[in-house]
Amino acid sequence: MNITGIITEYNPFHNGHLYHLNSAKEVTNCDGIICIMSGNFVQRGEPALIDKWKRAEMALLNGVDLVIELPTFYALSSAEFFASGAIKILNSIGVVNNIFFGSESGNIELLHKIAKLLTFESDILKDSIKENLKTGVTYAKARELSLINILNEDSLAEVLSNSNNILGIEYIKALLKINSTIIPLTMKREGSNYNDKELSTIFSSATSIRKNLKNGKDLSSLNPYMPKESLNILSNLIKSNYPFVFEEEIYKYVKYKLLTNCVNFNNLFDAKEGLDNKFLKEIYFSSSYEDLIFRVKSKRYTYTKISRLITQIFLSLDNYSANELIKDTNLYARVLAFNNTGKLILKEMKKNSTIPIITKVPKNIDNPLLSLDIQATKAYSILNSKVNPLSDYFISPIIKE
Numbered sequence: 001m002n003i004t005g006i007i008t009e010y011n012p013f014h015n016g017h018l019y020h021l022n023s024a025k026e027v028t029n030c031d032g033i034i035c036i037m038s039g040n041f042v043q044r045g046e047p048a049l050i051d052k053w054k055r056a057e058m059a060l061l062n063g064v065d066l067v068i069e070l071p072t073f074y075a076l077s078s079a080e081f082f083a084s085g086a087i088k089i090l091n092s093i094g095v096v097n098n099i100f101f102g103s104e105s106g107n108i109e110l111l112h113k114i115a116k117l118l119t120f121e122s123d124i125l126k127d128s129i130k131e132n133l134k135t136g137v138t139y140a141k142a143r144e145l146s147l148i149n150i151l152n153e154d155s156l157a158e159v160l161s162n163s164n165n166i167l168g169i170e171y172i173k174a175l176l177k178i179n180s181t182i183i184p185l186t187m188k189r190e191g192s193n194y195n196d197k198e199l200s201t202i203f204s205s206a207t208s209i210r211k212n213l214k215n216g217k218d219l220s221s222l223n224p225y226m227p228k229e230s231l232n233i234l235s236n237l238i239k240s241n242y243p244f245v246f247e248e249e250i251y252k253y254v255k256y257k258l259l260t261n262c263v264n265f266n267n268l269f270d271a272k273e274g275l276d277n278k279f280l281k282e283i284y285f286s287s288s289y290e291d292l293i294f295r296v297k298s299k300r301y302t303y304t305k306i307s308r309l310i311t312q313i314f315l316s317l318d319n320y321s322a323n324e325l326i327k328d329t330n331l332y333a334r335v336l337a338f339n340n341t342g343k344l345i346l347k348e349m350k351k352n353s354t355i356p357i358i359t360k361v362p363k364n365i366d367n368p369l370l371s372l373d374i375q376a377t378k379a380y381s382i383l384n385s386k387v388n389p390l391s392d393y394f395i396s397p398i399i400k401e
Contacts, residue, residue, distance in 0.1 A: 003345060004030040005090040005099045005182070007070070007083075007171070009038045011048050011210070013058040013230045016102075016190070016203040021063050023187045024100035032065040032341045034096060036086040038075035039373060040380035040387075041315070043082050045307030046247040047380060049210050051387050053395060054233060056337035060400045061229035066342035067398075068093075069334040071369050072315070072376040073325045076308050077269070079163075081326075083170035084177075091180045093333050094352025095345060098183040101171060104162035106188025111165065114147060114156070115172035125150060138300050164189055213244055245383045247307070248289035250314040253382070255292075257313055258283040264318040270309055275301065279309075315379050320368055330369040332356045337398035361392050 004024050010017060024033060037059065039052040048055065056067040074085025090096045105111060117125065125146055132142035144160045159165050172184050190203050204225045212221060219235055226234075237244075257263050258279060265276035278296050286292035293306045312318070324330070332355050338346060349357055358370070365371050374392050381389040388394075 001031040001095065001345065001348060002029065002097050003032050003034060003095050004028045005034045005036065005096040006064075007036045007086040007090075007099070007101065008059075009042045009048070009075075009206075010055045010059055011038075011042050011206050012050060012055065012226070012234065013062055014204065014206055014209055014226045016205070018062055018227050019190065019203060020100075020102050020187065025063070027185060027187065028098055028100060030097070032345050033063065034066045034068060034090065034093075034342075034345060035059055035064045036068050036070050036089055037336070039069045039072055040376055041072055041076055041311055043075055043077070043079075043308075044304055045076065045309070045311045047245045047250065047311070047383055049213070049244050049246075050234075050237065050242070051380065051384060052336060053391075053398060054237065057398050057400075058230050058233055060337050060339055060398060061233075062227055064337075065339055066335070066345050067337040069336050069373070071332075071334075072373050073317070073320075073322075073369060076312055076315075076317070078305070078308075079167050079170045080173070081269075083167060084174045085331075087171055087174035087180070087182075088178065088328065088331055089333055089355070091175075091178055091182060092331060092353060092355040093349045093357070094354065095348045096182050098185055099171060099175075100185045100187070101164070101168050102189040103164045103168040103186045104189050105159050105165050105168075106186060108184060108186045110159065111168050111186065112172055112184070113151070114159070115169045115176060117147065117150065118143070118169070119173045119176045136299075210244075210246070214246055240386070242386050243384055245380070247311075249383050250311060251289035251292065254310050254313050255283055255286070263313050267318040267320065267322060268309060268312055269322045270305055270312075273300075275309070315372070315376055317372065320372055324368050325372065330367050332358050332367070332370060334358045334361075334370070334373070335397045337400070339400045343399075359397055363393065 006024055008017065021033065037056065040048050042048050052069060059067050068089060070086055074082055090099060103111060128146035128149060129142045132145045133139065144157065147160065148156045168186055175182055175184060209222060209225060219231060219238065222231060265271040282292060282295035286295055293303055297303050297306045333353065335358065361374065365374065377387065377392045378389040381387040
């Protein structure tokens with residue numbers, strides 16, 4: 001079988017996602033699509049609008065054949081680790097021929113050139129980055145300036161400032177690092193930027209859709225921006241009084257943990273260089289989730305990085321050792337949903353996979369990466385009363401015939 005992998009969040013599934021999915025099928029002429037999808041928390045450092053099972057169902061109804069959950073640790077990490085976790089899973093299951101992702105550039109050759117230079121860092125690049133860091137810029141900016149200088153392409157500044165380009169480069173880097181045979185392919189991203197807050201084109205962002213749902217707008221206002229399958233699920237959720245979840249709802253829990261000194265910042269990957277002191281100082285003066293982020297963020301530490309740290313604190317990720325979580329021996333493929341084609345893919349995976357394939361979570365868990373996923377669902381259930389804290393143990397993968 002010719003299998004294509006995609007890496008997504010579907011928070012929620014909209015027209016842009018459908019365009020990407022259909023383009024993947026057309027360009028690769030694949031027999032099936034495997035989707036690696038973030039669970040109940042997403043890479044921006046927020047709880048997902050709706051739970052992972054509902055989002056997996058949206059994926060199936062719109063044409064994905066098999067949905068695999070990206071472990072929480074990777075879903076709540078920087079672009080580098082987010083990409084690394086997803087790519088390692090796709091490579092390890094042994095059935096994926098290519099990955100297909102959207103990028104602002106749409107130029108796979110350029111993205112590959114940048115990724116190769118960053119993966120196999122020369123002394124020239126390392127020295128250039130060190131010199132640029134001395135000027136006080138962030139590491140990302142220092143790296144950008146060095147790449148522009150070495151590759152002698154002024155257009156790189158725009159390429160490296162766009163989030164989907166950055167993520168695409170990280171996908172390719174991850175493939176190069178493990179010498180994978182999976183072929184990376186990209187399409188030029190259409191429509192709004194991922195963080196645009198206003199509905200504009202038929203490819204409006206998930207951010208703008210979430211904003212409209214948060215403001216209580218009638219669901220019919222989203223008709224031009226979402227496939228009917230997604231809208232039907234949202235409509236049924238609204239009828240059942242399902243509570244959509246938004247990021248500020250975790251603030252009071254995080255504030256309690258910070259004020260009672262219940263956070264071990266040493267175990268949080270991104271909490272470096274005095275960020276713990278900054279958090280512990282500003283929590284006394286902050287009045288909301290967003291206010292806390294703006295008080296802690298700086299030139300070096302972005303809004304998204306601080307948002308991820310807040311969510312990591314909410315999930316008690318500091319109770320885990322990051323060095324243990326990141327071990328490749330902990331990787332697995334947790335199946336959330338599949339259709340008939342997905343069933344055939346699963347059969348091939350069981351023959352070829354070098355990591356465990358999980359369709360039913362065991363009662364006794366000795367894997368810290370999976371344990372954190374279970375904990376994430378329990379934490380999400382505090383925010384969403386329709387999610388049972390123990391649902392990971394008894395909800396089977398969604399099957400669509």
